[in-house]
Amino acid sequence: MNRIVGSHDLLLVTLDTLRHDVADDLLRAGRLPNLARALPGGRWERRHSPGGFTYAAHAAILAGFLPTPAAPGPHPRLFAAAFPGSETTAEGTWVFDAPDLPAGLAAAGYRTICVGGVGFFNKLTPLGSVLPGMFAESHWEPGFGVTSPTSFEEQIACAERAVARADGPVFLFVNVSALHQPNWFHLPGATRGHGDGVESHAAALEYVDRHIGRLFALVSRERPGFAIVCSDHGTAYGEDGYIGHRIGHEVVWTVPYGEFELKQGEWR
Numbered sequence: 001m002n003r004i005v006g007s008h009d010l011l012l013v014t015l016d017t018l019r020h021d022v023a024d025d026l027l028r029a030g031r032l033p034n035l036a037r038a039l040p041g042g043r044w045e046r047r048h049s050p051g052g053f054t055y056a057a058h059a060a061i062l063a064g065f066l067p068t069p070a071a072p073g074p075h076p077r078l079f080a081a082a083f084p085g086s087e088t089t090a091e092g093t094w095v096f097d098a099p100d101l102p103a104g105l106a107a108a109g110y111r112t113i114c115v116g117g118v119g120f121f122n123k124l125t126p127l128g129s130v131l132p133g134m135f136a137e138s139h140w141e142p143g144f145g146v147t148s149p150t151s152f153e154e155q156i157a158c159a160e161r162a163v164a165r166a167d168g169p170v171f172l173f174v175n176v177s178a179l180h181q182p183n184w185f186h187l188p189g190a191t192r193g194h195g196d197g198v199e200s201h202a203a204a205l206e207y208v209d210r211h212i213g214r215l216f217a218l219v220s221r222e223r224p225g226f227a228i229v230c231s232d233h234g235t236a237y238g239e240d241g242y243i244g245h246r247i248g249h250e251v252v253w254t255v256p257y258g259e260f261e262l263k264q265g266e267w268r
Contacts, residue, residue, distance in 0.1 A: 013215065015256075017245065024043075034216075052248065057233050064080045064101050078093065081098065081101075101134075113137045113159070116131075117144050117155065146182065174215065233255060
């Protein structure tokens with residue numbers, strides 16, 4: 001990352017609540033063409049989340065603790081705050097002297113931009129202001145939230161406006177709300193009475209895939225880009241009697257992850 005930081009625009013996309021099993025199945029079935037094109041080898045990496053719900057996971061992720069490879073470590077990190085005795089800070093780790101990654105990148109000359117999705121980014125309460133408050137510029141509106149069938153498209157349009165105003169390299173963070181419950185409206189023919197399930201969760205991911213190429217194009221327009229696309233945590237739809245997240249279940253802790261460079265002008 002010492003080669004990347006300073007020369008590339010940076011993109012971090014958290015697909016809020018996306019399960020690894022659903023993401024992996026769709027990719028293998030050829031139902032995510034844009035993500036298949038971007039991800040190394042056309043596959044997700046299986047990782048473990050640093051938290052079982054949005055706030056906890058993002059507090060860790062935005063401090064440099066990205067989801068951990070689901071195999072024995074230690075695993076060197078891409079980014080790390082200066083911390084004596086860290087066992088996951090390696091030669092290739094970009095180390096910052098700040099309490100969080102956005103502040104570290106801002107000190108390195110990046111314009112830091114947050115486009116929120118779920119309620120922890122809505123800035124309507126003190127709690128909902130903590131995570132977006134880490135960024136120089138943050139945006140949220142109801143159309144970006146979990147109840148909007150067009151949330152991702154509206155988030156991308158906001159991101160495009162924000163990046164167009166930036167002077168110099170950007171660190172763009174987008175918390176995608178489309179996967180989170182309620183998601184029944186992404187399943188063709190479904191009504192509210194059908195409720196949410198694995199099938200509607202999958203349909204929401206297909207919706208995201210149809211539009212995510214716009215973000216890849218956005219952060220590789222002026223200079224090369226580097227992207228991280230991952231889930232913050234998964235969610236249960238009745239497995240072992242569980243519904244939702246903030247629980248220690250396999251479908252919550254195991255998440256899809258991908259990191260990759262984007263050549264300038266590669267996505268249009």
